[in-house]
Amino acid sequence: MAKKTINVALFGSGFMGKAHSNAWLNVGKFFNTKFKPVMHTCASVVDAKDFAANWGWRNVTKDWKAVAADPEIDAVDICTPNNTHAPIALAALESGKHVACEKPLAATLDQAREMAKLAKRRTKQVTQVWFSYRGCPALGLARKFVEQGKIGQIYHVRAQYLQDWGGPSTPLLWRFKSKDAGSGAHGDLNAHIIDSCRFITGQEITEVTGSIAETFIKERAIPEEELGNIKGGKIGKKKKYGKSTVDDAVTFIGRLSDGGTASFESSRLSMGNKNANRIEINGEKGSLRWDFEDMNWLWYYNAQDDSQRAGWQKIMCTDAGSHPFVGHWWPDAHILGYEHGFVNLASVFLDRIAGKKKVEVPAADFNDAYQCQRVLEAALLSAKNRCPIKLSEVK
Amino acid sequence: MAKKTINVALFGSGFMGKAHSNAWLNVGKFFNTKFKPVMHTCASVVDAKDFAANWGWRNVTKDWKAVAADPEIDAVDICTPNNTHAPIALAALESGKHVACEKPLAATLDQAREMAKLAKRRTKQVTQVWFSYRGCPALGLARKFVEQGKIGQIYHVRAQYLQDWGGPSTPLLWRFKSKDAGSGAHGDLNAHIIDSCRFITGQEITEVTGSIAETFIKERAIPEEELGNIKGGKIGKKKKYGKSTVDDAVTFIGRLSDGGTASFESSRLSMGNKNANRIEINGEKGSLRWDFEDMNWLWYYNAQDDSQRAGWQKIMCTDAGSHPFVGHWWPDAHILGYEHGFVNLASVFLDRIAGKKKVEVPAADFNDAYQCQRVLEAALLSAKNRCPIKLSEVK
Amino acid sequence: MAKKTINVALFGSGFMGKAHSNAWLNVGKFFNTKFKPVMHTCASVVDAKDFAANWGWRNVTKDWKAVAADPEIDAVDICTPNNTHAPIALAALESGKHVACEKPLAATLDQAREMAKLAKRRTKQVTQVWFSYRGCPALGLARKFVEQGKIGQIYHVRAQYLQDWGGPSTPLLWRFKSKDAGSGAHGDLNAHIIDSCRFITGQEITEVTGSIAETFIKERAIPEEELGNIKGGKIGKKKKYGKSTVDDAVTFIGRLSDGGTASFESSRLSMGNKNANRIEINGEKGSLRWDFEDMNWLWYYNAQDDSQRAGWQKIMCTDAGSHPFVGHWWPDAHILGYEHGFVNLASVFLDRIAGKKKVEVPAADFNDAYQCQRVLEAALLSAKNRCPIKLSEVK
């Protein structure tokens, strides 16, 4: 008997389009999901013929509305610019499709709220947001340890997402323009660690007590290829500078629903930290520590070990029998990488569409992403108004 | 010709009395200072005869006032409870002595200010405060790297001092009583990392933008040996509980004088972190990272290395020719420990008394400790009043 | 213009068949090779229909001889049991095909020699052996550092490949039977680190000076599912035991062609080391260190750094512009995993078929694998005869 298939449409063909295409191409090879994805259509405003051919998308189009309404399509996957997430997702939900969407959920909190509300009503459709680190076995194991009571009451969460590509010599890319990118490190990086905190602890962030957002590099060189488009711009030896209108770094502290303290910090100016997505959790019975730069390892401290032996334990999260997702890949101790997170979460999406109750780890849905966006908003408000912001004030 | 000597009097005979006695005993053996310390008198309110005999203090007394005024004494070293620092130090300064004092400088900001003021007027007397980590070669090297311009403009400082001995089963020791200890993790631990930040960067903390102070364990068991002293207390099977009146953890964020962001967090509830006095500094040209639990290593990232080679460099700070203090001890790569910090700083104290211009690293003086205390105060005010506090508001 | 394609036939459908299928599926997506592989035929003695369908092999057959002779096939990829490598590879070479083969090259040294000889004569055909760790960017970078003179004269190589799955409770799998597996840890693991040593240093191992081969667990439980096949065997509560006829661990020391010393150790009884493929190289000008368990990091020590700064540098080998293979995958600092090694080496195979002169790193060819097999043989001889063995004695 042939497997059931579902037709997937991809919106977008950039870096994330590549990561998602890889996920759809490979998920069926490694995971024995009930539904097998068919790479049906790639919708992109740019010419995506070569991209689609390379990855095996059977069709390619610029008409996203037609795709969102196409009855042949079962599920859409959105990795277009942030301000287009809402119209695509809303249209696709309305036309009965399952929707997977890149983070952040939307360009504005209003949009995010609307998307979460609609998702809530469409009870038979699955929504998912690509907080891809949930697909890392180590992070899934961290969540399991909390669920199993290994950590106990959580006193502290300490999360950072530090990169270093945004130094003074980096030109004024679209990522430094507020109208294109929404925010800087905050939406790009803090979004991830807020989600990790919620995912692992199962708690909400209930208050941002203090926050600092800073743009250290106020002006950046306009890329040469853009100078022609700018009034007075000329391609020449002399550089022209333009304003950076996003944050380089945002740091804030706050509270968890069970009373613990939490700190979050993101930066693109943290030299030497390439992709340092780090989280440490301290609880009454134990602690956990993870850094994406060593993504296959989870550090665990059991405060109940006898004092002779007690110490941080470095767990290689590649045990096929014990660690999330791993059994689908290689034998024990064969290291996974960045893109496996996407493939793993694609399998969860397919499992949920198939109505499977027990998935490897819960992927983020639209509501999770909306909660995350509320925290981002609260942090910005706190930084701007120079006061604590309760999450209950941010709808 | 005999060496010149200076007569030292120690105030106090507890844990810190031991660490300081060790410093005075050994500094003359390892360092060729102009003045050799003589362990003249130990002043202690408890019976310190055995203590003094063990460490070789020639005299022992309970009459601290007499010692503070004794013309035979050249320098006093104070490691008594915090609320006695001010009277002893002020008396000793008035009577012309050099003064070394344990941190925090005083029990109140008013006292600290008065001490710093008097110290400033007594221009020929040396004051020092035992921020002992300044005596770690790795921290001194970190400061040198900043001075040499290896880090450039500082974007971020991220400092934590995390311990784990204060869980729910720890009884109501004096350290959990506000009247005895002043504060909890804040004064004990944040004091150190505030000093490290100032020491390495050479910058002031100019604002506390947000702050959280928390007492997670509200009640603790009264130690059995104290039950007899408590109304209704009885030694028996049933535990009696009393209120903890200090913070278990304080976390705050703020600004440095050159615009960088800084975060500080201390806790006694960070399971698995035994003495994790950590600091990370990110600047335009490079980064630094240190953790007291690996006190002999300094991590350095040079953002100007070519991209093929660039990476965090793990420097063992035990090179006799290149790293602060090391040449006085053992050959290269022979690890130093906790107490060496005290011996090293004792040598700086003696060097400064001898008028030496170029000391290995600048030890903290009363003014440094006063500035540190202002930051501690600002953090408490910010937590209490739930608003940012500029340091200029804290006199 | 359509891309040129080459038709690939896979021999085998086990664990390695999976790893190789993944490589052929993905190499064309990530690498812009001149020739695009077509997954033409899977040849397997077991029923491989589902396997082939899953991975997209267009044809499936049990008739390996027909495939080896099929003029439609341009290249064959062999991952069948070791004793079948030689007949398949020789037939395929004779019929003009390019040949990629799993390690070890052959079941016997005689076969390996014959294969290397034939490969040498077939100058227009490419041969490759899947020493997959050559495809790790960090190992490629290590080789580049040696080539660039960063290490200078090599004094020491220290290599280990340590696993821990072979404890007393592990049953008598085929891997513990000499007739099926050839050898134990030696052929499976030492093969890899011998190749790494040759790959990075560019030197030959010229002598095995001393060697120990040991079977610690002499008897192992016969797997229940096999008991029926064994004389007197019965499925029941009582375990039956059989002899393990391979080594659990082999350690040996020797010499490199430029005079350096080298040590090699492999074990399946090194508890806690899951896949610890480690190598450390010490030379006059610097040192290198790598462990597959942290495969994205290369540690480098520059002995010419000034003594204040000198320290092991932890290089994250994920810089798209500077590190081998990385530019074909994700942005900087997005971690790669185990299977990327295969995809990377598949691209080298395709590049060499296309006559490209400058490949990312040189993959192992039949001659490399034959040299490796000579070293393995020398180590066994040395252990058996209890004397040093010069490689010149092992033809």
Add this chain to the structure above:
Amino acid sequence: MAKKTINVALFGSGFMGKAHSNAWLNVGKFFNTKFKPVMHTCASVVDAKDFAANWGWRNVTKDWKAVAADPEIDAVDICTPNNTHAPIALAALESGKHVACEKPLAATLDQAREMAKLAKRRTKQVTQVWFSYRGCPALGLARKFVEQGKIGQIYHVRAQYLQDWGGPSTPLLWRFKSKDAGSGAHGDLNAHIIDSCRFITGQEITEVTGSIAETFIKERAIPEEELGNIKGGKIGKKKKYGKSTVDDAVTFIGRLSDGGTASFESSRLSMGNKNANRIEINGEKGSLRWDFEDMNWLWYYNAQDDSQRAGWQKIMCTDAGSHPFVGHWWPDAHILGYEHGFVNLASVFLDRIAGKKKVEVPAADFNDAYQCQRVLEAALLSAKNRCPIKLSEVK
């Protein structure tokens, strides 16, 4: 009541004289030993007046024979050149004294055997050899773990002692002259790791199966200050070179008494490894790993942990209640350093003199050091004769 004292005489006043003086000065302050050491006399062939005054030795003399016979002296401590150990130790033993001696025990195996024999006969006198790493809490804990059965049958020991100060630019110091130093890295460094292996495992090394000793740097520049003493030598621009007559590196493999394999490697040419005294032990039930460069940490792997949690555990060996020696120093998690090993072992020496049955860890005695010297000899013989050497052949 006054404490009992014992009068100690130190032989030698060099680097080790400093380390030992520090031990005798401080052991009484930190340890409550029954006998308190009195620093009675320093015997040295060079002028040691300043040295003795600095450290507080009450007498100083060049007449070592008189000291060895002096009835006032209870214990002698020998840190003179290796070829003088035997005469001093034998004389002191004959005159009834306790003897502590630097490693290696003697310049020749004959001397070592004689010393061990005499020590065996003098049953009421304590002998000790300063294998100082036995005084590191982490190494003591490793031994305890083996004793407790946490490791089970030992399969592998892997030990290295790697330094990097012996590069081509290092001049022809006495350490490179066979007549002065006996051997190079072998006696200096392999001695330590052989002892660590015996100390932790409680097993003997029963065979050296293969061994390589190498002098990479055949000639070294004669130090300028020595040129005047050399025939034809002249102080000038042109360097003169002399032959190095010791090994730079020795690596060997062998067997333990319970059948495990062991490898040992020492080098002065291992760039980046400053004092990398490393040992790893793999057993049926667990593994251990230690590196002196991180001397306060012991890594432990419990193979019986469940697979979800299993991982190397990083134990900070500074728990006052659980780890050897620590309770005598500072509160938990206050790092110890290099010289603490000597102070700790001095306390063991005093405890044994006082007849204490249960010491913190067993220090090495003359027999231990003799066994170690037999292994060193066997490794040299194996390297020279190019064959395995059974320890039973080396008397």
